[in-house]
Every structure is written in structure tokens, then in C-alpha cells.
Amino acid sequence: MTSSATAVPKYLNFITGNKNKLAEVQAILGGVIELKNQNVDLVEIQGTVEEVTSDKCRRAADAVGGPVLVEDTCLCFKAMNDLPGPYIKWFMQSLGAPNLHKLLSGFDDKSAQAVCTFGYSAGPGHEPILFQGRTDGKLVESRGSTVFGWDSCFEYNGETYAEMDKSEKNKISHRGKALDKLKQWLASQV
Numbered sequence: 001m002t003s004s005a006t007a008v009p010k011y012l013n014f015i016t017g018n019k020n021k022l023a024e025v026q027a028i029l030g031g032v033i034e035l036k037n038q039n040v041d042l043v044e045i046q047g048t049v050e051e052v053t054s055d056k057c058r059r060a061a062d063a064v065g066g067p068v069l070v071e072d073t074c075l076c077f078k079a080m081n082d083l084p085g086p087y088i089k090w091f092m093q094s095l096g097a098p099n100l101h102k103l104l105s106g107f108d109d110k111s112a113q114a115v116c117t118f119g120y121s122a123g124p125g126h127e128p129i130l131f132q133g134r135t136d137g138k139l140v141e142s143r144g145s146t147v148f149g150w151d152s153c154f155e156y157n158g159e160t161y162a163e164m165d166k167s168e169k170n171k172i173s174h175r176g177k178a179l180d181k182l183k184q185w186l187a188s189q190v
Helices: 019-029 051-065 088-095 097-103 166-172 175-188
Strands: 011-014 034-038 068-079 083-085 111-122 130-139 154-157
Touching: 011 051, 019 034, 019 166, 019 175, 034 166, 051 068, 051 111, 068 088, 083 088, 083 130, 088 097, 097 130, 111 175, 130 175, 166 175
Parallel strands: 011 034, 011 068
Antiparallel strands: 068 083, 068 111, 111 130, 130 154
16 A cells, blocks of 8 residues: 655644544654644545545545545444444444443443554545554443543453553554554655
8 A cells, every 4th residue: 555656744734633642643653753733624434444544534635735644543343243433433422431331231242443544645636545553452341531532441451541551552552553554654765
């Protein structure tokens, strides 16, 4: 999915209105590339996470007229054939972190996979390049701070994301894994 004709800009417009997500991405990408944050309200299509991220990336590049980085996060439950997937945002808005675990109350299998897909575009008319990370865990009753999405409900190796030290979380998280791939790609373009 890479293109040798793509020149890496000095900065990226990271399109998010989520201050927690911005802080986490800045912490992981610190020193690699400068991020400028823009909160652009984008239409989100329905589809796979790859389709959603690619479309969002194209729309963002058109909206800002320059290089962009967008992100889409999924939470997939094995018992529900990977739902809610890219629609987790809407489930969180309706249920909240304290009630999310109830979605799997009728299932023995509580396994979940956190998926993060970043899309990079050099600007309008450029095909997005995707970088994806996945972390296996399970859905649990909320533990820890509930200020960042479903972090308090996703357990990895005995701790929820919310219970982990941020630097430790960034090493194993779906977002950290996706950004590691982005960092490798950026380094290969120099």
C-alpha cells in the first residue's frame, strides 16, 4: 500500500476532535513528525474499517487541502461476529463505558479485538495509505477511568487499558501498533 512517489510533508493535519486521542498520538509520534490538529466534521460511510478510513481520509484531504492523518477505531467481539466493529462509537454514545460489557452478557465468549486503522493522504486526489494495528483482549466490566472511550472495558493481560500506565498501554495497544507501522513507513520515505 505504499507509493514511492509520495513525498512526506513536514507536518500532518491530524483530524480529530478527541483530545485524549490527540494526546496519545502525539505521545507515540513525538519527534517523528509534527502534528497539527484540526477538528473537521466528516461524514462517515458504513462499511469495513478499511473502507470507512479510506473514505474519511479522502474527505479530510479535500476539506483541509493538504496532507492528513485520520484514524478509525473498532472494537470487535468474537461472539458477535466482530460487531460492533467500526460502529463502536455509536454504541459508546448510547450505552457508555459502564454498560458496554452487558452486550456480551448472554455469551460465554467475552473475547474482543481492538483495531486501529490510520489513513494518510498527501492531499486532495492522493490515494490513502492505511496502517493497521490489532490487540486481542476481552470485554470486562468497567475498571479505571472512563474518560477515554472504552479503555475501562477492554482488558489485556489482566488489566484494562484504563488501569495501565499510559506509556505501557502505548507499547501494546492497537493504536500504538498502527502508529509503529506509520513510523516505519515515514522512515522509509526519507
